[in-house]
Amino acid sequence: MSQKRKSVSEYQLQPTRLQESLADGTTRCNLCLWKCRIKHGQRGFCQAHVNRQGTLYNLSYGIISAIDIGPIEDKPVRNYRPGTTIMSIGSYGCNFRCGGCHNLDISWGVEALDDLAKGESTAAYASPDELVEIALRYKVDGIAFTYSEPAVWLEYVLDVSELARARGLYTVYVSNSFVTNEALELMAPHIDVLCSDIKSLDDPFYKDICKLATVEQVLGSIVKAQQLGIHVETRTNIIPTRNDEPVMLKAIAQWIHDHLGADSPWHITRFFPSYKLAHLPPTSSDLLWQTHKLAEEVGLQNVYVYDDKGCDCAESNVSVSSYLQGNAESIHQVKKCAAPCCGEEGILLKKYETDQ
Ligand code: SF4
Ligand code: SF4
Secondary structure, three states, X not given: OEOOOOOOOOOOOEEOOEXXXXXXXXXXXXXXXXXXXXXXXXXXXXXXXXXXXXXXXXXXXXXXXXXXXXXXXXXXXXXOOOOOEEEEEEOOOOOOOOOOOOOHXXXXXXXXXXXXXXXXXXXXEOOHHHXXXXXXXXXXXXXXXXXXXXXXXXXXXXXXXXXXXXXXXXXXXEEOOOEOHHHHHHXXXXXXXXXXXXXXXXXXXXXXXXXXXXXXXXXXXXXXXXXXXXEEEEEEEEOOOOOOOHHHHHHHXXXXXXXXXXXXXXXXXXXXXXXXXXXOOOOOHHHHHHHHHHHHHOOOXXXXXXXXXXXXXXXXXXXXXXXXXXXHHHHOOOEOOOOHHHOOOOOOOHXXXXXX
């Protein structure tokens, strides 16, 4: 079942766009390939969707964890509107748990989503109209959804994209591609570019960061996006000892060549030590350029090496409130959901409720 959107000027739960009631009384979220089956009062793996009396709602709709403005090449995207400027935004919640994630606080956002669930969040909110107005005020050419997996707040991504396109802006979706075909079909009319990770061609690599994920699913989603008419570029962040085997890197290049096309852009980025992988060294320049050579050997024509940059990181972004209109106090007021299912106290989930 695909839920319709309604216009929202202040923070409140929004029905999850792809949900399905099951015979066992649970409700399934079909946004990403976790396909979480969620009971009343529970949240899905990403923590951003909650079941209230059989209906799933997105907790993070309009909640902005990071904003940044810069060149589209930083996403990284090179073969779509080069030289233009893009506003990147992100929210809390991700469907992966990468050991080297640089955006932990804003991507997993477990505490931030807990606060939203309890009606105690002071995170910034921007309605889709406000967000697009901000983008126009800063005279950017497009909007990118990034910093965590955008499928987990697809409700907002779709609403913003629709408005953005109507105002002449393009849209970029930076993804791990662990998403359903239904989600891609919803996105396709509104998203211009997918920049997707291909993290590895080994299932154990993916299992380590998401126990359900397989290489086949991720690659299948990337192909599907291209078939749906979205401009696709791919990226591999080479992590020493984890996905740095030349044979596998060459196989990734070959796969891109055979399934996306010889001219399909591939971005090879440097890993920087972080979080659980803080003990590993950064990727050597030699390896990055050797991989570039391997990719050229298989016939890939648009291969880009990033010696300086690893991820689409939000570590050095200026504060979200500096982009929003209003003073910091009003922007960071406590968010209590106005939707009827939440009652007077805002959002309350089973683990915070006393009457369950
Ligand atoms: S977006 Fe993915 S992880 Fe989150 S609730 Fe839906 S299926 Fe689960
Ligand atoms: S690296 Fe990306 S996909 Fe992995 S946990 Fe961080 S935000 Fe999610």
